[in-house]
Amino acid sequence: MTNKPLRTFLLVLLSSQFAFAQTEEMTRKEISKMIAKASNHMLNLECEKSLIAAKNALNEAYQINDKVLIAKAYNIIGLNHEEFSDFKKAVQYYEKGLRYANQTNNDTIKDWLHNNLASAYCYHKLDFEKGIEHYKIGLYYSEKLKDSTEIIYTRLNIASAYFEIKKYEEGFKYLVGLEKQIQKGNALEAQISLNSLLGSYYTHSNNFVKAEAFYKTALELCKKNKVEFLQTNACDLYKEFSQYYFKIKDFENAYFYLEKYTATKEQIYNEERINEVKKAGSQIELDEYKRLVSQIESEKQLQARSLQQSRIIVVLFIITLIFLLLFLFSLYKNNEIRKKINNELKIANKQLKEAKDQAEEVSQLKSQFISTISHELRTPLYGVVGITDIITDEHKELSESSYLKSLKFSAKYLLSLVNDILQVYKIDENKIKLENSAFNIIEDLHLVTDSLMFLAEKNKNRLLLEVDEDIPPLLIGDRVRLSQIFMNLIGNALKFTHKGRVKITAQIEKIEGTIYYIKFEVIDNGIGIAEEDQEKVFEKFVQIERKEDDYQGTGLGLPIVKQLVTLFNGEISIKSKENVGTTMTVVIGFDSDPKQIKYYTDNLEVEYALEQNYRVLVVEDNKINQIVTKKILDDNNFPNVIVDNGFNALDLLQKETFDVVLMDINMPAINGFETTKRIRELGITIPVIALTAFDKQEISEQVYAADMNGIIIKPFEPKQLCKMIVQLCGTNT
Numbered sequence: 217m218t219n220k221p222l223r224t225f226l227l228v229l230l231s232s233q234f235a236f237a238q239t240e241e242m243t244r245k246e247i248s249k250m251i252a253k254a255s256n257h258m259l260n261l262e263c264e265k266s267l268i269a270a271k272n273a274l275n276e277a278y279q280i281n282d283k284v285l286i287a288k289a290y291n292i293i294g295l296n297h298e299e300f301s302d303f304k305k306a307v308q309y310y311e312k313g314l315r316y317a318n319q320t321n322n323d324t325i326k327d328w329l330h331n332n333l334a335s336a337y338c339y340h341k342l343d344f345e346k347g348i349e350h351y352k353i354g355l356y357y358s359e360k361l362k363d364s365t366e367i368i369y370t371r372l373n374i375a376s377a378y379f380e381i382k383k384y385e386e387g388f389k390y391l392v393g394l395e396k397q398i399q400k401g402n403a404l405e406a407q408i409s410l411n412s413l414l415g416s417y418y419t420h421s422n423n424f425v426k427a428e429a430f431y432k433t434a435l436e437l438c439k440k441n442k443v444e445f446l447q448t449n450a451c452d453l454y455k456e457f458s459q460y461y462f463k464i465k466d467f468e469n470a471y472f473y474l475e476k477y478t479a480t481k482e483q484i485y486n487e488e489r490i491n492e493v494k495k496a497g498s499q500i501e502l503d504e505y506k507r508l509v510s511q512i513e514s515e516k517q518l519q520a521r522s523l524q525q526s527r528i529i530v531v532l533f534i535i536t537l538i539f540l541l542l543f544l545f546s547l548y549k550n551n552e553i554r555k556k557i558n559n560e561l562k563i564a565n566k567q568l569k570e571a572k573d574q575a576e577e578v579s580q581l582k583s584q585f586i587s588t589i590s591h592e593l594r595t596p597l598y599g600v601v602g603i604t605d606i607i608t609d610e611h612k613e614l615s616e617s618s619y620l621k622s623l624k625f626s627a628k629y630l631l632s633l634v635n636d637i638l639q640v641y642k643i644d645e646n647k648i649k650l651e652n653s654a655f656n657i658i659e660d661l662h663l664v665t666d667s668l669m670f671l672a673e674k675n676k677n678r679l680l681l682e683v684d685e686d687i688p689p690l691l692i693g694d695r696v697r698l699s700q701i702f703m704n705l706i707g708n709a710l711k712f713t714h715k716g717r718v719k720i721t722a723q724i725e726k727i728e729g730t731i732y733y734i735k736f737e738v739i740d741n742g743i744g745i746a747e748e749d750q751e752k753v754f755e756k757f758v759q760i761e762r763k764e765d766d767y768q769g770t771g772l773g774l775p776i777v778k779q780l781v782t783l784f785n786g787e788i789s790i791k792s793k794e795n796v797g798t799t800m801t802v803v804i805g806f807d808s809d810p811k812q813i814k815y816y817t818d819n820l821e822v823e824y825a826l827e828q829n830y831r832v833l834v835v836e837d838n839k840i841n842q843i844v845t846k847k848i849l850d851d852n853n854f855p856n857v858i859v860d861n862g863f864n865a866l867d868l869l870q871k872e873t874f875d876v877v878l879m880d881i882n883m884p885a886i887n888g889f890e891t892t893k894r895i896r897e898l899g900i901t902i903p904v905i906a907l908t909a910f911d912k913q914e915i916s917e918q919v920y921a922a923d924m925n926g927i928i929i930k931p932f933e934p935k936q937l938c939k940m941i942v943q944l945c946g947t948n949t
């Protein structure tokens with residue numbers, strides 16, 4: 217026994233509760249009409265027409281995206297399919313409809329779809345439990361809507377479903393009280409269903425009288441029915457009735473209703489209708505596929521667009537990557553190049569360092585060489601000059617000998633050459649420092665000119681000195697170096713002028729604070745210097761080629777002058793014209809600060825007196841030098857003893873008393889420094905003067921470190937030696 221479920225699908229037209237825009241309103245009305253038409257066709261089992269109308273309504277509803285109408289259209293399509301036994305499709309369409317319905321506030325359509333879905337599950341025995349669940353949800357909506365017809369139908373359907381699964385009592389609960397409500401509503405189909413269900417219930421509870429009565433009422437009601445759709449109810453009822461008669465063994469009636477059932481069924485489910493449904497149904501499926509395809513296509517378009525975007529991103533990414541790689545590559549290359557350059561630099565640095573070390577070594581060797589050479593040259597020169605003096609002194613008749621004069625001149629020239637070379641080298645190496653003292657510039661100029669008078673006379677020149685009276689009597693500066701500058705400049709002027717005039721002027725150029733800038737000029741009217749040679753004369757070893765080469769020079773005089781002027785922070789310039797004369801101008805600033813002057817004058821050396829004859833011990837290994845030194849000491853009345861090495865000196869000093877020791881430095885066995893140290897170790901405190909051919913600045917540090925008291929450089933002026941002996945011995949006593 218399977219009761220056909222009762223449905224409400226005849227839709228109320230124009231029942232829209234929404235306020236639509238004018239055109240949409242029209243469209244919705246049209247769609248609603250179409251759905252109503254589909255429902256009517258359905259009721260008349262004109263399935264093809266019903267499905268076509270529902271399909272058109274569905275398409276239109278999709279166009280305006282009206283979910284209620286979509287759900288309604290799907291509901292009709294589902295009903296059509298269900299009616300012709302394609303239950304699975306029916307369920308699919310109901311579920312689709314329900315998905316859209318659930319997105320709306322329309323409880324009516326939700327109610328219908330739950331009920332129809334439930335009916336599909338139950339009537340076609342797909343899943344009763346599921347069906348009952350849907351019925352109950354449908355009942356909830358019906359009650360909410362207070363839709364009495366729907367409530368009645370749903371209750372009848374629930375009861376029917378429970379009866380199907382033999383839960384008669386459960387089902388019966390839903391039938392109680394229904395009879396009155398149905399009569400009120402006068403719903404024919406519901407009455408048929410109720411009577412049929414009650415017939416079933418009472419058949420089950422073996423109350424055949426009641427059962428037959430209900431069945432008969434149901435049949436009577438069926439006969440009244442004119443709507444063809446309800447014939448399906450009659451069809452089901454004939455079947456049930458026939459089964460009932462079989463049960464009570466009334467076979468005549470049983471066969472009678474069975475035949476009726478078969479005839480009605482054939483009438484309804486003829487082949488033509490099924491084909492119609494299939495045709496219309498396949499059209500709907502086609503539309504579904506079309507929709508699916510267009511959905512897929514729009515997804516595809518979306519994908520294509522996102523693919524395009526991804527492509528752009530990928531291209532950009534690749535470009536960035538390429539740039540990045542190029543950048544990395546250039547970084548790497550740069551690094552390589554830098555490494556290479558660094559390596560080259562390292563090598564170059566190493567080479568430079570080696571070159572520097574070599575240069576330093578060479579420079580050291582050079583300085584050693586120069587100092588050795590000058591020492592070795594000065595030592596014999598000391599002998600030559602000294603011996604020449606001794607000869608002239610002892611043999612007065614030879615004093616006018618041109619040979620002796622030449623000898624002395626040559627020796628002195630050689631000596632000045634050695635001194636010049638040494639000086640140039642020392643200035644180059646920044647080894648010369650000016651030694652300041654307070655002195656009278658004018659007096660010194662007189663001294664220089666006096667000492668050069670012999671040269672003036674030799675070349676028959678007049679030598680004039682013109683000085684500014686306002687130059688302060690005492691200024692601070694290095695008088696020795698200044699004299700050297702003048703000696704050179706005046707010497708040159710006198711050398712390159714014959715029977716002419718050499719004038720020296722000294723004037724205040726300007727005064728800045730305590731500094732007096734004095735301008736010195738050495739003006740001659742000699743042979744002059746050609747324009748093109750004027751710059752060259754300050755270069756070392758430059759001598760201008762002359763026709764008459766009867767003068768002697770080294771070509772070092774002016775370079776030394778220039779270097780010295782620079783040391784004074786002064787300036788030198790030359791103005792000359794060939795055969796007219798030369799003017800050398802030097803400007804140097806001297807400090808006149810009284811405080812400074814006082815400082816220097818307080819330390820001024822006192823004049824020495826030669827009355828005291830101090831006993832001198834000379835330590836000297838060179839025989840000639842022994843003779844020269846002895847001669848000087850004797851001449852100046854200094855009693856003296858000469859020993860030729862340090863050990864002898866130490867012995868003698870322990871035995872005898874001396875006032876002063878003249879100590880040679882460079883001696884075999886034990887040198888001057890060592891000997892002095894040992895003298896001091898013996899507790900002897902008498903002055904020790906280093907008498908050496910070494911350069912003073914080179915050895916002064918060692919001299920004082922060895923506790924010596926003074927230095928005299930050979931060859932020396934006898935006066936210089938005597939002065940130092942007296943000074944040192946005087947302070948020592």
Ligand code: ADP
Nearest residue numbers: 708709712753759760769770771772773774798
């Ligand atoms: P020297 O030892 O040859 O004098 P200097 O360096 O002092 O070397 O001078 C370089 C050259 O400059 C000299 O050889 C000379 O030709 C030229 N000279 C220097 N002073 C004068 C001057 N007053 N008159 C002419 N020529 C000069």
